[in-house]
Amino acid sequence: MSERVATTPGLYPLPDRAKEDLADLKGHQKGDLIDGSEGPAITDVYDRARAEAVADQDDAGLDRVVEGQLRWDDLLAHPLVVSDAVETGGIVRYYDNNNFYRDPQIVADLQPTGDVAAELEAATELTDGPLQAVLPGPYTLADLATDEHYGDEAELLAGVADFLAGEAEQLPPHETLFLLDPSLVTSPPGDDIAERLPAAVDRVAGATDADVVLHSYWGAHDETAYAHLMDADVDAFGVDLIHEREDTLYNITEYGTHDDVALGVVDGQNTRVETPETVRERADWFEERVPSQAFDTVYLTANTELFYLPVAPYREKLSALAAAADEEEVAA
Amino acid sequence: MSRPADNRSQFRPDDHPNDHFLLTTVVGSYPKPKWLDRARDLDESGDLDDAAWAEAQDDAARLITGEHERAGLDTVVDGEMRREEMTEFFAARIGGYEFNGPVKVWGHNYFDKPSVVDEVSYEEPWLVDEFAFTSDVATRPVKVPITGPYTLASWSFDEVYDDEAALARDLADLVNTEVEALVDAGARYVQIDEPALATTPDDHALVGECLDRIVAGVSEDVRVGLHVCYGDYSRIYPEVLEFPVDEVDLELCNDDYEQVDVFESPEFTADLALGVVDAHDAGVESVEQIEQNIRQGLRVVPPERLTVSPDCGLKLLPREAAYQKTANLVTAARNVEADLDAGRIDLDAPVPTP
Numbered sequence: 269m270s271e272r273v274a275t276t277p278g279l280y281p282l283p284d285r286a287k288e289d290l291a292d293l294k295g296h297q298k299g300d301l302i303d304g305s306e307g308p309a310i311t312d313v314y315d316r317a318r319a320e321a322v323a324d325q326d327d328a329g330l331d332r333v334v335e336g337q338l339r340w341d342d343l344l345a346h347p348l349v350v351s352d353a354v355e356t357g358g359i360v361r362y363y364d365n366n367n368f369y370r371d372p373q374i375v376a377d378l379q380p381t382g383d384v385a386a387e388l389e390a391a392t393e394l395t396d397g398p399l400q401a402v403l404p405g406p407y408t409l410a411d412l413a414t415d416e417h418y419g420d421e422a423e424l425l426a427g428v429a430d431f432l433a434g435e436a437e438q439l440p441p442h443e444t445l446f447l448l449d450p451s452l453v454t455s456p457p458g459d460d461i462a463e464r465l466p467a468a469v470d471r472v473a474g475a476t477d478a479d480v481v482l483h484s485y486w487g488a489h490d491e492t493a494y495a496h497l498m499d500a501d502v503d504a505f506g507v508d509l510i511h512e513r514e515d516t517l518y519n520i521t522e523y524g525t526h527d528d529v530a531l532g533v534v535d536g537q538n539t540r541v542e543t544p545e546t547v548r549e550r551a552d553w554f555e556e557r558v559p560s561q562a563f564d565t566v567y568l569t570a571n572t573e574l575f576y577l578p579v580a581p582y583r584e585k586l587s588a589l590a591a592a593a594d595e596e597e598v599a600a
Numbered sequence: 601m602s603r604p605a606d607n608r609s610q611f612r613p614d615d616h617p618n619d620h621f622l623l624t625t626v627v628g629s630y631p632k633p634k635w636l637d638r639a640r641d642l643d644e645s646g647d648l649d650d651a652a653w654a655e656a657q658d659d660a661a662r663l664i665t666g667e668h669e670r671a672g673l674d675t676v677v678d679g680e681m682r683r684e685e686m687t688e689f690f691a692a693r694i695g696g697y698e699f700n701g702p703v704k705v706w707g708h709n710y711f712d713k714p715s716v717v718d719e720v721s722y723e724e725p726w727l728v729d730e731f732a733f734t735s736d737v738a739t740r741p742v743k744v745p746i747t748g749p750y751t752l753a754s755w756s757f758d759e760v761y762d763d764e765a766a767l768a769r770d771l772a773d774l775v776n777t778e779v780e781a782l783v784d785a786g787a788r789y790v791q792i793d794e795p796a797l798a799t800t801p802d803d804h805a806l807v808g809e810c811l812d813r814i815v816a817g818v819s820e821d822v823r824v825g826l827h828v829c830y831g832d833y834s835r836i837y838p839e840v841l842e843f844p845v846d847e848v849d850l851e852l853c854n855d856d857y858e859q860v861d862v863f864e865s866p867e868f869t870a871d872l873a874l875g876v877v878d879a880h881d882a883g884v885e886s887v888e889q890i891e892q893n894i895r896q897g898l899r900v901v902p903p904e905r906l907t908v909s910p911d912c913g914l915k916l917l918p919r920e921a922a923y924q925k926t927a928n929l930v931t932a933a934r935n936v937e938a939d940l941d942a943g944r945i946d947l948d949a950p951v952p953t954p
């Protein structure tokens with residue numbers, strides 16, 4: 269029997285009070301977003317919001333605790349916008365959503381900043397729970413960026429992977445690292461880049477001793493990309509069981525997967541709150557259909573980041589995930 | 601199939617100065633007077649009684665309708681003074697919706713994205729009172745902007761339908777009920793706003809199907825427009841020509857008419873409402889500049905099918921800039937009409953190629 273571990277991909281909604289306070293302190297324009305140089309008043313609001321995000325997870329009983337990524341105004345592009353090698357341009361659409369981030373234009377060699385490490389360090393003091401770090405996957409971060417420096421896609425991917433490895437090396441101790449890589453699904457790599465994916469992922473995954481989950485969503489991987497990704501040295505793939513789950517199953521049946529797996533069984537973009545039973549059924553559905561494989565660890569997670577949700581349903585979804593992973597409750 | 605667009609002459613003022621007539625209008629929203637925002641804060645904190653809040657909204661609607669008339673527009677709107685956000689306003693009036701709190705759009709810009717928790721239903725008129733008030737205080741015809749069903753569906757959480765198209769179709773039937781109620785109340789010009797189409801252009805067939813439902817049983821004397829903005833129009837053209845609307849209103853000024861050639865072929869068979877001032881730049885375009893912008897529209901349709909409008913709602917601009925842009929837009933339209941009357945514009949080449 270596999271061990272079910274309740275977690276999330278991070279990028280939480282700000283508490284409503286913090287939404288207002290930060291709008292007042294920072295403003296509404298694109299020049300007002302986080303660039304890594306915020307002063308003490310803004311830092312203070314984020315510190316309190318982070319404590320709430322951690323408490324939300326501890327209260328719900330999640331098995332992994334994320335920092336919440338509340339400062340990530342530019343969403344998964346955040347690690348770039350705090351870098352001196354990046355200039356931010358206009359507002360661009362974030363995937364197929366009614367959300368926007370600033371176009372991160374890479375103009376010089378990327379050097380790690382330690383920004384994400386400092387956030388996780390701040391969370392370390394707030395919980396006894398096992399920590400989970402969150403970074404964008406190298407393909408996604410390269411996909412979100414505008415390259416004005418590296419010159420071609422392969423160089424860009426390698427540069428971004430080095431950069432992310434440098435960020436990962438600075439992280440305080442953590443149990444799990446989630447690499448969020450939705451672009452692998454939404455804009456699959458061409459053959460040339462697909463071949464280079466395993467090395468890029470390994471570069472980042474090799475920078476931590478933690479278990480590494482490469483998590484993609486908004487559908488299933490393209491078959492070629494999936495076949496190449498199987499060569500990457502990660503502990504688990506994260507897959508979206510809300511969208512195109514049959515296609516995901518096909519990939520896994522055809523090409524296999526790892527001994528651990530992360531299942532996106534809670535919809536991060538719908539306020540309808542899943543019951544723990546629904547969450548368990550979705551995970552059972554998956555495990556039953558992959559009879560060739562007995563999984564060691566099955567992470568139960570939201571498919572997407574959670575900032576799309578209002579605060580109340582976000583909290584309820586954390587509880588649903590935690591309850592679903594709690595075997596004792598199954599027995600009761 | 602476009603509706604026969606011969607319903608524009610009803611908006612031509614009796615004292616119109618030129619033979620040619622370029623219908624001038626606005627997309628809808630307009631900056632709110634600061635005191636209205638303060639009144640809203642008081643209302644939300646329970647420090648203003650309902651009658652006083654209603655009066656504040658009436659005052660603002662009267663003020664902005666008058667401001668539109670002073671700018672010289674042929675058709676006016678109340679500046680959507682009673683609406684905070686284009687999805688929220690309608691969701692609050694439609695049965696089956698609930699609100700769970702604000703969600704991020706970008707940075708610290710949020711909106712109360714509503715959730716559909718039951719089949720949607722028509723409970724009470726949405727805009728009939730607003731229309732009755734505005735047409736009462738206006739001396740010009742009043743246009744009514746309505747958020748379209750596709751956008752209402754896309755910008756909601758759907759907990760019930762599990763099928764965006766089914767939700768959009770149901771909402772389209774409710775919009776049809778509302779349009780009929782508005783027409784009964786005297787409305788002759790409605791505009792369906794579908795900004796979400798620009799973000800998911802592959803859904804144009806669904807938007808067309810929704811529009812079919814919206815106009816079902818609506819007299820052809822009623823002018824029906826569609827507003828779309830901030831997208832790659834090559835992905836929805838020429839499909840939009842199949843929509844049952846009289847007029848398609850497009851943002852084109854923002855990127856300096858880079859996309860106007862999309863509409864030159866095949867022939868644009870609906871009326872074109874052309875965005876001629878930028879809604880997200882406080883710099884006020886000169887009359888001369890706007891005249892050049894209007895001529896870009898003449899590349900697409902002849903003057904008798906050209907409507908002149910801002911790119912989008914003007915609510916994010918400083919109020920003075922919004923007014924000056926609107927007034928300049930009208931002056932420029934009248935100047936172009938005079939030039940057309942005098943034969944000073946070559947319609948085969950209205951814009952000199954650079």
Ligand SMILES: [Zn+2]
Pocket residue numbers: 627795827828829851911912913
């Ligand atoms: Zn618009």
